[in-house]
Amino acid sequence: QEELQESGPGLVKPSETLSLTCTVSGGSIGIYYWSWIRQPPGKGLEWIGYISYRGATKYNPSLSSRVSISLDTPKNQFSLEMTSVTAADTAVYYCAKDALGGHDPWGQGTLVIVSS
Amino acid sequence: QSVLTQPPSVSGSPGQRVTISCSGSGSDIGAGFDVHWYQQLPGTAPKLLIYGTTRRPSDVPDRFSGSKSGTSASLTITGLQAEDEADYYCQSYDSGLSVLFGGGTKLTVL
Numbered sequence: 001q002e003e004l005q006e007s008g009p010g011l012v013k014p015s016e017t018l019s020l021t022c023t024v025s026g027g028s029i030g031i032y033y034w035s036w037i038r039q040p041p042g043k044g045l046e047w048i049g050y051i052s053y054r055g056a057t058k059y060n061p062s063l064s065s066r067v068s069i070s071l072d073t074p075k076n077q078f079s080l081e082m083t084s085v086t087a088a089d090t091a092v093y094y095c096a097k098d099a100l101g102g103h104d105p106w107g108q109g110t111l112v113i114v115s116s
Numbered sequence: 117q118s119v120l121t122q123p124p125s126v127s128g129s130p131g132q133r134v135t136i137s138c139s140g141s142g143s144d145i146g147a148g149f150d151v152h153w154y155q156q157l158p159g160t161a162p163k164l165l166i167y168g169t170t171r172r173p174s175d176v177p178d179r180f181s182g183s184k185s186g187t188s189a190s191l192t193i194t195g196l197q198a199e200d201e202a203d204y205y206c207q208s209y210d211s212g213l214s215v216l217f218g219g220g221t222k223l224t225v226l
Contacts, residue, residue, distance in 0.1 A: 035215065037217075044205065044217065044218075044219045044220040045154075045162065045205055045207075045217045045220065046217065047214070047215040047216070047217055050215065058212075058213060058214060060214065060215075061214070094161055094162075098215070100150075101150075101152075101167045101168055101171075102150075102152035102154075102164045102166075102167035102168075102207070103152070103154070103162075103164065103207070104163075104164035104167070104173070105164075106161040106162055106163070107161065108160075108161055109161050
């Protein structure tokens with residue numbers, strides 16, 4: 001069973017770019033789909049997007065103009081970039097594997113605060 | 117506003133049976149896409165509870181079960197236990213293969 005770990009800055013200034021990386025251990029990123037999901041404090045889950053093992057991407061239409069997900073197969077990592085962030089982007093960001101049989105496993109999540 | 121609609125909260129006493137609904141449309145659940153359910157304990161990442169609408173991972177007790185009818189799905193918990201107190205989310209896909217989450221349901225064990 002793979003383990004996923006998110007990493008990146010915990011504080012981002014408004015209007016700047018949020019960048020996070022998910023490192024996958026115990027399995028290959030060269031199969032399945034890999035998702036980013038976020039959860040604002042006290043609120044529900046919001047799917048951001050996913051990337052396939054071949055590099056094909058799909059984004060939440062509400063975020064697609066600001067989001068990019070990329071794959072680094074040699075490093076067994078995938079990354080999220082979100083531009084022009086505002087306070088509304090403050091959330092716990094999770095990475096997860098999607099084998100089309102549900103998202104499993106998930107990373108532990110990383111809190112990103114957007115504030116000056 | 118979530119595309120999949122769940123009740124904000126449900127409650128039950130220990131030993132009772134509770135059901136959490138997840139209402140979609142003909143473009144997602146009703147189109148035949150699988151429904152998955154997640155359990156999120158306080159301060160932790162969500163955990164896959166039910167996949168493929170009715171299947172349970174090997175480490176999930178058989179007290180948890182899933183079903184689907186038409187454009188809705190349900191998660192049923194029998195023999196409710198105090199440790200089941202958590203937030204529960206349903207998830208499916210739309211015709212464009214975008215991932216859809218329900219708004220989440222808080223289960224309180226009285």
